[in-house]
Amino acid sequence: xxxxxxERKLTIxxxxxxxxxxxxxxxxxxxxxxxDIGPLGGVFGNTRGLYDEFGAERVRDTPISETAFMGAAxxxxxDGMRPIVELMFVDFFGVCFDAIYNLMxxxxxxxxxxxxxxxxxxxxxxGGYSDAGQHSQxxxxxxxxxxxxxxxxxxxxxxxxxxxxxxxxxxxxxxxMFHKALQGMGWLGTExxxxxHVPEEAYEVPIGKAAVVREGSDVTIVGITSGVHHGLKAxxxxxxxxxxxxxxxxxxxxxxxxxxxxxxxxxxGRLIVVDEDYHSYGMSGEIISSVxxxxxxxxxxxxxxxxxxxxxxxxRPMEQWALPSADKIVTAFEKMTSH
Amino acid sequence: MKPSKEQQLWMxxxxxxxxxxxxxxxKIYMEGKSPAFNMANGPIPGEMxxxxxxxxxxxxxxxHLEPSDIxxxxxxxxxxxxxxxxxxxxxxxxxxxxxxxxxxxxxGHMHIFDPKxxxxxxxxxxQGMGPAVGAALSRQMQRKDGVAVAFLGEGAANQGAFxxxxxxxxxxxxxxxxxxxxxxxxxxxxxxxSTAIERNDQRAxxxxxxxxxxxxxxxxxxxxxxxxxxARARRGEGPTLIEIETYRLAGHFMxxxxxxxxxxxxxxxxxxxxxxxxxxxxxxxxxxxxxxxxALVELTRSRVDAAIAFARDSAYPEPEEALEKVFV
Ligand SMILES: Cc1ncc(C[n+]2csc(CCOP(=O)(O)OP(=O)(O)O)c2C)c(N)n1
Ligand SMILES: [Mg+2]
Numbered sequence: 001x002x003x004x005x006x007e008r009k010l011t012i013x014x015x016x017x018x019x020x021x022x023x024x025x026x027x028x029x030x031x032x033x034x035x036d037i038g039p040l041g042g043v044f045g046n047t048r049g050l051y052d053e054f055g056a057e058r059v060r061d062t063p064i065s066e067t068a069f070m071g072a073a074x075x076x077x078x079d080g081m082r083p084i085v086e087l088m089f090v091d092f093f094g095v096c097f098d099a100i101y102n103l104m105x106x107x108x109x110x111x112x113x114x115x116x117x118x119x120x121x122x123x124x125x126x127g128g129y130s131d132a133g134q135h136s137q138x139x140x141x142x143x144x145x146x147x148x149x150x151x152x153x154x155x156x157x158x159x160x161x162x163x164x165x166x167x168x169x170x171x172x173x174x175x176x177m178f179h180k181a182l183q184g185m186g187w188l189g190t191e192x193x194x195x196x197h198v199p200e201e202a203y204e205v206p207i208g209k210a211a212v213v214r215e216g217s218d219v220t221i222v223g224i225t226s227g228v229h230h231g232l233k234a235x236x237x238x239x240x241x242x243x244x245x246x247x248x249x250x251x252x253x254x255x256x257x258x259x260x261x262x263x264x265x266x267x268x269g270r271l272i273v274v275d276e277d278y279h280s281y282g283m284s285g286e287i288i289s290s291v292x293x294x295x296x297x298x299x300x301x302x303x304x305x306x307x308x309x310x311x312x313x314x315x316r317p318m319e320q321w322a323l324p325s326a327d328k329i330v331t332a333f334e335k336m337t338s339h
Numbered sequence: 340m341k342p343s344k345e346q347q348l349w350m351x352x353x354x355x356x357x358x359x360x361x362x363x364x365x366k367i368y369m370e371g372k373s374p375a376f377n378m379a380n381g382p383i384p385g386e387m388x389x390x391x392x393x394x395x396x397x398x399x400x401x402x403h404l405e406p407s408d409i410x411x412x413x414x415x416x417x418x419x420x421x422x423x424x425x426x427x428x429x430x431x432x433x434x435x436x437x438x439x440x441x442x443x444x445x446x447g448h449m450h451i452f453d454p455k456x457x458x459x460x461x462x463x464x465x466q467g468m469g470p471a472v473g474a475a476l477s478r479q480m481q482r483k484d485g486v487a488v489a490f491l492g493e494g495a496a497n498q499g500a501f502x503x504x505x506x507x508x509x510x511x512x513x514x515x516x517x518x519x520x521x522x523x524x525x526x527x528x529x530x531x532x533s534t535a536i537e538r539n540d541q542r543a544x545x546x547x548x549x550x551x552x553x554x555x556x557x558x559x560x561x562x563x564x565x566x567x568x569x570a571r572a573r574r575g576e577g578p579t580l581i582e583i584e585t586y587r588l589a590g591h592f593m594x595x596x597x598x599x600x601x602x603x604x605x606x607x608x609x610x611x612x613x614x615x616x617x618x619x620x621x622x623x624x625x626x627x628x629x630x631x632x633x634a635l636v637e638l639t640r641s642r643v644d645a646a647i648a649f650a651r652d653s654a655y656p657e658p659e660e661a662l663e664k665v666f667v
Pocket of ligand 2: 522
């Protein structure tokens, strides 16, 4: 098959690095900074090769001084540069949040649109490998809650490259969250379905557009990153019982593609939201409200499969029990149809 | 302040326990992780930061501490925990994620809490410093004895929390000691690439407190410098900053290929391993014999083996216990 021979399967890590390299080649203003992103290529592999190609001036290892380099990203971006900044784990942002939610996210507004802050923040999310409560969170809602920042989070390498390209070209701050289990690093285990064909040339995946990754008519399963893969597995299991599940990959949390969610639920009448972030005050509640507010006719009360409201435990039995899974989605569907 | 023979032997013994503990963890960590190395697998999953080589920092400081004194440590906590007297069985069980662990498996290796000896640690860089300052403040306000010691890596000295904590401790003249374990690396980034000055003890001057540098990864020298600083804090004369030159004989974490190290660095570090050096010192100066040594090695190994056996034999918690202890 000619199509198959053209397949170029990449991990999310490689797709991210490729997008960054391509933008750095055409735009001198783009540079990368963060911890261990230089010669090491990033703890999660998403800056591999950049240091060799672009050198120490444009690919900068920083001291462990996040307050300073997050603030520096704001200043550099406002002065005409286009920084891409990595902070390894989303759990670490507590030490530098002011520069993000009070400056990066608000300066454009404070300046009446006259100042641009084109920063891309990259950070890893997610658990499942027993890294405990300061290295396993998702914190989707923490970022999505704050106005002024776009938030994207791919479930596969194709979207990762396109979203990264779009993020770098965007004139606003964009938080790019990548899930560790999808990154394609063997030492973290890898979701094989995240490794997909990626075109060589640069392209954009539009920020704020969800994708229907599986069509169906009986229930809509909405997720992001790992949640999409749990949703797809659950959909395959439900199909064996003759249930047709539609799976929606949000890809962006901000802007949120409410239209696509509502269109899908209008068709299916049932909604399950999957989120590895905490249950309360989060993405799952937001999506369900968005559907309910529009008066979409429902055949059952919407369900959420999210992380319980507890710090993430270290020990395997507790953590695995608490994580979202295909099983839990199937159970949620059974609950919706049991009466 | 020179350590007595008894104190030297206490330090040596705890170095041996710590090193053999780490060597045991290192082996067990690899169970279930080959041929494919996946952190999620095996009896000890997750990240693992070992302290091999950094024992002098822990023992030289903790030799002066009582259980009632407070210690905060980092993502690399085992050597300090052992020197502070953390329950070895329950610490091992915690690292294995067992019900008998210090927190019943909730915390794991980066979140070791033993309130009986006032030990805690955290995985966020430099964030143990504020809590140490606060514990020292609490003792000062309650007119209670005791000092607090915050351990940190040299990489952490570039964090805002480092500078703010030093200033706060100095302004309020708190009984707290900041101990930098300078192993020359923050993951793959060399100290000289991340730090504007050569030695962090110089930064003490900016906060009006004494600063000391201890070269050579030498437990006896650490003992002396830490002893002075702790005595000063106990007298109510305020904080001290100490930077200790130490060696990370392991990778940053298990699975680290260490490609960033210059050729030959590891060999040079192993040649300066502080444990054989301490043994030679004891033999040359304290009448320590091979038979004495063999007996102590045997004793420390059996203590560690018993802790590991306790951890292995303990049961896992029930999954639903995850919901408990969020609030008390
Ligand atoms: C606020 C924060 N930023 C980044 C990290 C990731 N990180 C973990 S260990 C480490 C290096 C720490 O170096 P150092 O303080 O010298 O301690 P060492 O590992 O050498 O013991 C980094 C950057 C973190 N845990 N917390
Ligand atoms: Mg270090």
